[in-house]
Structures are given as C-alpha cells and as structure tokens.
Amino acid sequence: LGASTGEAEDAAAAMAAETVSNYLETGTVKNSVNFPTVVPPERSPNSIRLVIVTSNEPGMLAKITETCASHGLNIIQQVNNSRGSVAYNVIDVDSTTEKVSEFKTLQKELTMLEGVR
Helix, strand or coil, X not given: CCCCCHHHHHHHHHHHHXXXXXXXXXXXXXXXXXXXXXXXXXXXXXXXXXXXXXXXXXXXXXXXXXXXXXXXXXXXXXXXXXXXXXXXXXXXXECCCHHHHHHHXXXXXXXXXXXXX
C-alpha cells in the first residue's frame, strides 16, 4: 500500500480490509494483480460455495464438474473467469442432498486434480 498522508493510509487500509472481507464472505476478487476480477452472484440458499483456483487450460471445468457429479452433488451456479494462466472458479453446490456428508472427500479430490493450484 502506498499512501503519502495519514488520511490516505487510513483509506488504503480500509480498502484492503473491505477487499479481504468481501473475498472471505462471497469469493469476490477485485483489484488483484494476479487474479481476474470476479464478482459472483449472491450465494443461493441451501448451497455450499466452493472457490477453486486452477490453471487456465482446456478441460479444467470438466474435471471440476465431473468430480462434483461423482459425489452426487448438483451445481446450482458457477462463475469462471481467467487472467493469463490463472482461472478462478466459484461454484455453488446444492446442500440439501445427503451427499454433502462427503464434502471433505470432495474437497480432497478437487485439491488433488492436476491443474488445481
């Protein structure tokens, strides 16, 4: 953060705090040097939000959706945006299914996919 006055420092700190808060609460990415700008829609009721960073290469979305499907999870909505070699994916899956109990296994499998960063 570069700020030349106390007021500018306060404004920059507030912006940084708001940016981190928005990311943690919604998955929103703004003003990033390395990531694309992504402002996902409001999370659907009865859903779990997944945020997955991958290489920007053909087939990555298919790997992610196939892994969710193999656990019987329905994707309610998803956003995919990329910048250079990085793709940022926000996926909401239906949490009303009994399959949500397998979430830790799903998380591990998604993390282990080739191309997931």
